[in-house]
Amino acid sequence: MNTVDKILGAAGPPQVSKASPPVETLRKAGKVLGWAVERIAALLIVIEICVLFSGVIARYVLHRPLIWTDEVTSILFLWLASLGAVVAFRRGEHMRMTAVVGMASPRVRAFLEVVAIVAALTFLLFVVEPSFEYAAEEAFITTPALELSNAWRASALPTGLALMAVFAVLRLIDVADWRLVGTAVLLVAGLALGFFLMAPWFQTIGNLNLLVFFVGVTAVTVFAGVPIAFAFGLATYGFLALTTSLPVIVLIGRMDEGMSHLILLSVPLFVFLGLLIEMTGMARAMVAFLASLLGHVRGGLSYVLVGAMYLVSGISGSKAADMAAVAPVLFPEMKDRGAKPGDLVALLSATGAQTETIPPSIVLITVGSVTGVSISALFTGGLLPGLVLAVTLCAVVWYRYRNEDLSHVRRATRSEILRSLAVALPAIALPFVIRAAVVEGVATATEVSTLGIAYSLVVGLLIYRRFDWRRLMPMLVETAALSGAILLIIGTATGMAWSLTQSGFSNTLAAAMTSLPGGTAGFLAVSIVAFVILGSVLEGIPAIVLFGPLLFPIAHQVGVHEVHYAMVVILAMGIGLFAPPFGVGYYAACAIGRVNPDEGMKPILGYMGGLAVGLIIVAAIPWISTGFLG
Known part of the structure; x- marks a missing residue:
């Protein structure tokens, strides 16, 4: 003792008293x-x-x-x-x-x-x-x-x-x-x-x-x-x-x-949208289509998991909603094929980090609100970095499952693939509807989430015919709780960041960061290390709100494009958020997958290595983040 x-x-944890x-x-x-x-x-x-x-x-x-x-x-x-x-x-x-x-x-x-x-x-x-x-x-x-x-x-x-x-x-x-x-x-x-x-x-x-x-x-x-x-x-x-x-x-x-900040209104609306697409079966339809395409190849369902998280992240903006929508659909079949539970949650966590830049990510919205970077530019710039990390994760999957026994797995016929595509098409269209609405000026980054909600309601009611009205109130309450928790952090972190600025710390930090050896490369390297640590300790949004206003002007001074810098720090922060032993995202993945966290500690090392390689590629090649900005 x-x-x-x-x-x-010496007594155990306290219980609620008989009052x-x-x-x-x-x-x-x-x-x-x-x-x-x-x-x-x-x-x-x-x-x-x-x-x-x-x-x-x-x-x-x-x-x-x-x-x-x-x-x-x-x-x-x-x-x-x-x-x-x-x-x-x-x-x-x-x-x-x-x-x-x-x-x-x-x-x-x-x-x-x-x-x-x-x-x-x-x-x-x-x-x-x-x-x-x-x-x-x-x-x-x-x-x-x-x-x-x-x-x-x-x-x-x-x-x-x-x-x-x-x-x-x-x-x-x-x-x-x-x-x-x-x-x-x-x-x-x-x-x-x-x-x-x-x-x-x-x-x-x-x-x-x-x-x-x-x-x-x-x-x-x-x-x-x-x-x-x-x-x-x-x-x-x-x-x-x-x-x-x-x-x-x-x-x-x-x-x-x-x-x-009115831009942040999209946080609760996208959280609700994420819960809505899970309830209406849209996420399940997308996963089923990907499984019909790749389910017969070695590691096929792992590739499906990577692709499904990429697509679903483009709709919901909520990482917890993403994982909760995909894991229950894929994990039972993957376990039947011999995949170990620890490897499943390790890959689920890695895909959570990989998709942090996929619009309409709440982190992207937060970055735009606290740094003044265009939300539309962030939405455009976030697609390709996430794809690069998906490729590096798939390379790890290929290596791990190159000897998988698929003798008992049946390949989907062409008619089955076309049928699943027809079912999934309304769901797959949603990310493109959201992005097009922002880029074409139909709606702002705040308003576009309401178009997604209206689209999901129509598709859920008329096409998928899955809409449980009894779940609506719990979903709204869950949205309010998650949004309130995020926004209170943003509020107190804004106060802390303002205090740091008023103290002159921001000027000291700027002088130190601009004098780093290695110029732009040295600045990006230090930023990556810092945000991996901050992401694991403070979680993503608090780290961005606290240090974004301080570091983005410095990035501009040393010649780093603001959208490129946003992608680098968001991905670094995501790796910290989903990496054990401190990353809370990893434990969220374990809870969703119903797997003991100890089982995923070893398998996740390889996936984190793949993410690190992808992050280095994104940091070294600015065009990946800025090439489609026009």
């Missing part, structure tokens, strides 16, 4: 409140889809643009982001790093789970009052078209933060072991008090505070299992409150700026 175990006692009547009443009230928040968030997604789709029809079909759609969607979007973050918090679905926590004993792991809740609650209590002040100040601003007070939009932040604080308290009440809760509260309160008392010292050490807060505090909280959004928030709040004279309301303003 280690030291922490001795402090906390007294007042506590039970609070729990029931919490369930009703959670149910209401979920339904409101789901309704907001439906309204956003309808408003954006109406705007496209009015402008492109009726030639009568609706001037108020941007204002309405902007107001509703911040509410969706805030309430989605509440839903994610209540369900325990905010992104966090659990690799280190998972190695602890059950008792220590339970303690760190409580510490994570208390740390998040601490941040929420710190910022909830400034958020109300921010909303009050925004009341003096009115929107140009509808002449509404901006407080209608800005009040979403204090509402969401306050509701998350309420659910944090309810989650602590649910913990049966009050000794555990008390120890966690005392630990976090003691650390907060210690930092407050050290404020005079912090103000004397200048930019060393960047190491203390943005490296030290962030690393400790992230590795302790505190959700990444709250880890970023605590570090930024501490830096602003203890080392500068700036009011903390500045952090709320930066969170608002990061979370309400």
